[in-house]
Amino acid sequence: MANPLRRPTTREVAALAGVSVATVSYVLNGKVERVGEQTRRRVLAAAEELGYVRSSSARSLRLRRTERVCLVVGSIGVPAYDQLARDLSDAADAAGHGVLTMVVDSPARADKAVDLLRQHVADGAIIAPSVPYLSPAQLRALADLPLVVMSNAADPDGFDVVRTTEDAACAEALDHLVATGRRRIAFLGHRHELTGELPTERHAAYLAALDRHGLDRRPELVVDGADDRVAAYRSVTALLAGPVRPDAVFAASDRAAISAILALRDAGVAIPDEVAVVGVGNLDEGRITRPPLTTVGPPAMDFHDAARLLFERVLATGERPAGRVITTEWTFIRRGSA
Amino acid sequence: MANPLRRPTTREVAALAGVSVATVSYVLNGKVERVGEQTRRRVLAAAEELGYVRSSSARSLRLRRTERVCLVVGSIGVPAYDQLARDLSDAADAAGHGVLTMVVDSPARADKAVDLLRQHVADGAIIAPSVPYLSPAQLRALADLPLVVMSNAADPDGFDVVRTTEDAACAEALDHLVATGRRRIAFLGHRHELTGELPTERHAAYLAALDRHGLDRRPELVVDGADDRVAAYRSVTALLAGPVRPDAVFAASDRAAISAILALRDAGVAIPDEVAVVGVGNLDEGRITRPPLTTVGPPAMDFHDAARLLFERVLATGERPAGRVITTEWTFIRRGSA
DNA sequence: CTGTTAGCGCATTCAA
DNA sequence: TTGAATGCGCTAACAG
Numbered sequence: 081m082a083n084p085l086r087r088p089t090t091r092e093v094a095a096l097a098g099v100s101v102a103t104v105s106y107v108l109n110g111k112v113e114r115v116g117e118q119t120r121r122r123v124l125a126a127a128e129e130l131g132y133v134r135s136s137s138a139r140s141l142r143l144r145r146t147e148r149v150c151l152v153v154g155s156i157g158v159p160a161y162d163q164l165a166r167d168l169s170d171a172a173d174a175a176g177h178g179v180l181t182m183v184v185d186s187p188a189r190a191d192k193a194v195d196l197l198r199q200h201v202a203d204g205a206i207i208a209p210s211v212p213y214l215s216p217a218q219l220r221a222l223a224d225l226p227l228v229v230m231s232n233a234a235d236p237d238g239f240d241v242v243r244t245t246e247d248a249a250c251a252e253a254l255d256h257l258v259a260t261g262r263r264r265i266a267f268l269g270h271r272h273e274l275t276g277e278l279p280t281e282r283h284a285a286y287l288a289a290l291d292r293h294g295l296d297r298r299p300e301l302v303v304d305g306a307d308d309r310v311a312a313y314r315s316v317t318a319l320l321a322g323p324v325r326p327d328a329v330f331a332a333s334d335r336a337a338i339s340a341i342l343a344l345r346d347a348g349v350a351i352p353d354e355v356a357v358v359g360v361g362n363l364d365e366g367r368i369t370r371p372p373l374t375t376v377g378p379p380a381m382d383f384h385d386a387a388r389l390l391f392e393r394v395l396a397t398g399e400r401p402a403g404r405v406i407t408t409e410w411t412f413i414r415r416g417s418a
Numbered sequence: 419m420a421n422p423l424r425r426p427t428t429r430e431v432a433a434l435a436g437v438s439v440a441t442v443s444y445v446l447n448g449k450v451e452r453v454g455e456q457t458r459r460r461v462l463a464a465a466e467e468l469g470y471v472r473s474s475s476a477r478s479l480r481l482r483r484t485e486r487v488c489l490v491v492g493s494i495g496v497p498a499y500d501q502l503a504r505d506l507s508d509a510a511d512a513a514g515h516g517v518l519t520m521v522v523d524s525p526a527r528a529d530k531a532v533d534l535l536r537q538h539v540a541d542g543a544i545i546a547p548s549v550p551y552l553s554p555a556q557l558r559a560l561a562d563l564p565l566v567v568m569s570n571a572a573d574p575d576g577f578d579v580v581r582t583t584e585d586a587a588c589a590e591a592l593d594h595l596v597a598t599g600r601r602r603i604a605f606l607g608h609r610h611e612l613t614g615e616l617p618t619e620r621h622a623a624y625l626a627a628l629d630r631h632g633l634d635r636r637p638e639l640v641v642d643g644a645d646d647r648v649a650a651y652r653s654v655t656a657l658l659a660g661p662v663r664p665d666a667v668f669a670a671s672d673r674a675a676i677s678a679i680l681a682l683r684d685a686g687v688a689i690p691d692e693v694a695v696v697g698v699g700n701l702d703e704g705r706i707t708r709p710p711l712t713t714v715g716p717p718a719m720d721f722h723d724a725a726r727l728l729f730e731r732v733l734a735t736g737e738r739p740a741g742r743v744i745t746t747e748w749t750f751i752r753r754g755s756a
Numbered sequence: 757c758t759g760t761t762a763g764c765g766c767a768t769t770c771a772a
Numbered sequence: 773t774t775g776a777a778t779g780c781g782c783t784a785a786c787a788g
Contacts, residue, residue, distance in 0.1 A: 136537035138765035140475035162495035181519040199474035313706040368651040476781035
């Protein structure tokens, strides 16, 4: 198969430098106290000359750790993940670790990701929010690995959990819609929310709010679009031409909510007078829409806590910490669109 | 450091099944012809009972390959990368490989990525388009590894290159702007384009077009925003209030161009009559703006070719293929905004 | 059909 | 301060 490209080994470096492999290892790992300055320089020169690069497999095998962590996301192209990746990378840099990202966008990929993680491709992992397709059983299968799960659906079980109060915040947003007279509230969901296989909070919050206020559940008002700006735009446009004209749109993502605003404006619908719009996520982008987007989310995108939890686990030397829970406060953020 | 979680090994599985480690290996690797059905089942049962998972380090060390490939991107949150990740994952699935993604969003991260790649964390890699911070020298340092570089700035040198004709397409777009009477064309660039450290085609195409048509280069018309929708919106808004009011905006990304359209509309500026807008990338999202976005890009997002090149290299058994070049046709796509 | 054995490249103990 | 020897867990050649 793969061209097994031969790379120089410590043995060859040792030979060239006229020392033993042990000495090479000491030099390469900065055990300065164990080797003389002369030797050190000779080894470094030899390594340089041969273009030596250490083998991560051999090193990980010997060390029983990879010095890498993994970020598991549901898709690339989600703005919030960007910040998560940055915050995790910062923490990883500080710990001298690398960061690998895995994209899980189908059940098959979830299996593959779990396999790789169990095979110890990294020393720990953060499961980003809203990675569907990863079942509780799969999470449990990973519990040997230092793990931080960002989900409200998970309970700590050998791993840490980072939660949000989005449930309550969504409820508050929906209550607000009803309190301001909205009766035909549309829901713009993620694809996996609409198939009904995977339960999700935002859809559940929507249904609960309807029930709580005695409003009818109208299936024709529940449409697709939260993962895809174009789909969201089209869904809302279609809604306006449909049999039940909504007087509010509750979108499961800010991206979808922003598309909804564009669609409504293009259709000449007044926001929020005729149709109110609420998103979820508190993207910065919501500040530049007209009207500015009313949403539900954290006050600021900040994932340092999650990263910290992960590295506390990854670097833990003795007993593993018990499963911890951190809760990030989400609130209803009222701007102009509702 | 890391809790070196002890996992069962083939040896233990072998002991429990009452066979040798070789037999376990045969069973686990599907060498059906080498082992009897009875034994096979016993081994599988033992592995199951112990919760055996193979060690990727040990396996990679022995095999001299990881059965993983790497996707190197400049940031998460770029819509085009989404499709690239999908196309690469499809090819990887077919080859039984895993996909790891690395985010390179600073020179330091570029170094780290190059290190990991050289340490053979994967059997090959695709460098996505517009990953700045990766120097030609670093690319050369990686040339031992099967590599596909998506860049117009690179020449094949032990690796394959996937190019686009965006140069010509940008030129055509800019010529069109000038031909339709635009004289004060603003440029909305990526941050790394504006610092001047890293040359980029789109900025170069912009400057070349100005020169070609004898238009003044006006530094105040060159602004930031191509990486960030909010920044783009603000840049354009600021431009409208500035000393030199543009009559066209050439944005280095469609995301920025879309923000430009929003900003112009919010300011009551007619598009394209008063100000024309052109983006780069041909995102689907450009179809839902008002007016629809005029852009430069490929007819469709499709990265199968790049993925194919990579796996041809990764799976190549004999001689490595010489560096190949594939060129993707980009065109000027005229819709409503210019 | 199954077992024995020799490394893959590296870090580390123990002697010198 | 340095070197020789050992083994991390796995696969594959060879022997039986």
